[in-house]
Amino acid sequence: MxxxxxxxxxxxxxxxxxxxxxxxxxxxxxxxxxxxxxxxxxxxxxxxxxxxxxxxxxxxxxxxxxxxxxxxxxxxxxxxxxxxxxxxxxxxxxxxxxxxxxxxxxxxxxxxxxxxxxxxxxxxxxxxxxxxxxxxxxxxxxxxxxxxxxxxxxxxxxxxxxxxxxxxxxxxxQAHANGATGIVEVVAVSGRPAEQHRLISVAVNDPTASGQGGAFHLPNAILSVFDPASFTARFGLPAGAPTDLRLAAVVFSVRSADITARLLAANSIKHDIAGNNDIVVQPASGQGAAFIFREIQ
The missing domain is CATH 3.10.180.10 (2,3-Dihydroxybiphenyl 1,2-Dioxygenase, domain 1)
Structure with a gap:
């Protein structure tokens, strides 16, 4: 090939x-x-x-x-x-x-x-x-x-x-009231992160991808694979049952974290702050992944 x-x-x-x-x-x-x-x-x-x-x-x-x-x-x-x-x-x-x-x-x-x-x-x-x-x-x-x-x-x-x-x-x-403009990161959890590198590198058509630090850099986003402890430490979310590879969270870019937080509060959406001021919304019916809103200028 x-x-x-x-x-x-x-x-x-x-x-x-x-x-x-x-x-x-x-x-x-x-x-x-x-x-x-x-x-x-x-x-x-x-x-x-x-x-x-x-x-x-x-x-x-x-x-x-x-x-x-x-x-x-x-x-x-x-x-x-x-x-x-x-x-x-x-x-x-x-x-x-x-x-x-x-x-x-x-x-x-x-x-x-x-x-x-x-x-x-x-x-x-x-x-x-x-x-x-x-x-x-x-x-x-x-x-x-x-x-x-x-x-x-x-x-x-x-x-x-x-x-x-x-x-x-x-x-x-595409004109979302929460200010979301794109997806900057997709987060997966694995009990054996290193063993997922071959699958992901083949899927994304990058045989040289190393997944260093658990991150695969796509042209427009990052696909991250965390072990359960690292996932919980970063986002304050439970990692769930043991898995070889489970998709867990989506990180959105937003124009203003304040606007996003006010909208969530006004709509009675429970949310937390994790890491570098990420707004974290846990999964719910109709929202199968954790949604994380990150202000990116």
Whole structure:
């Protein structure tokens, strides 16, 4: 295979947050100060209500809208739906199951994953309607390639190729009252952090990544893997049950920590301060990960 360079390292695309109910997720995310997009329907039984950020990343709260269609998709080898089902069976309907990485060639990523012995299954191509804040619709098309270590069953990573980007205006969907402008860090917990380095380096297409200090530097964000004690020390949050790899927290950049804190207080959202004045909101129904708001000028 051709050698890769730092320029080939995949950026963060989006995060998958399973939830039992999109209505609950929408209400919770709105209370946190986010604008939530209209519901998107997948052709294989799942549905989402995304939160789009100005840096091009987004959150994907994911629910099962059509159980029969989802079961059919699993039987036909749909890795996305199958991994969602495995996650829900193990952890319940609320959580943080996957990190999606942006790619221009999902087929090439799939080939790399297979060669490394880290493929989670066949690629997946699909399209769905996308509607912006004023009701304008277009078709979004994607191709996904999946990576997972057999020992890391609590989380997976996948490459997401946007085959057709919808021609709609997302500006209104990115104007969040809490001041969030992007995702600066994704935080995972592992009882054996060093053993996750190969999976992550292959998934992000950076074979030279060392994960020094548990941090993998993507072009637009950091993916950090902490041992349980370090995670708790940094964020003041419980690390949870032992795991090889579990996604635990999302760090957002905000324009003003004061504005964010006032909004959370006004909406009766309990929050704490950790580290260098990070605003920490623990997971709740409709919010499967800890949300951490960090002022970045």
């Amino acid at each position: 051709n050698p890769t360079t730092a320029a080939d390292t995949h950026p963060l695309d989006h995060l998958v947050l399973p939830t039992q109910s999109l209505d609950v997720a929408r209400a919770r995310l709105a209370a946190l100060g986010f604008v939530v997009a209209p519901t998107g329907i997948h052709p294989f039984g799942t549905e989402n209500c995304c939160v789009f950020l100005a840096d091009g990343t987004f959150l994907e709260p994911l629910a099962v809208g059509d159980e029969q269609a989802a079961m059919k998709a699993i039987a036909e080898g749909n890795v996305f739906v199958a991994r969602d089902r495995v996650y829900r069976d193990s952890h319940g309907d609320e959580g943080f199951s996957a990190v999606a990485l942006a790619t221009g060639n999902a087929d090439a990523d799939h080939a790399r994953y297979v060669e490394a012995g880290l493929s989670a299954g066949d690629t997946l191509s699909f399209s769905r309607a996308f509607t912006d804040a004023v009701g304008k619709s277009d078709i979004a098309s994607f191709k996904l390639a999946f990576a997972s270590d057999s020992n890391a069953t609590d989380a997976f990573l996948f490459a997401c190729e946007r085959v057709n980007a919808p021609k709609v205006d997302r500006t209104a969907l």
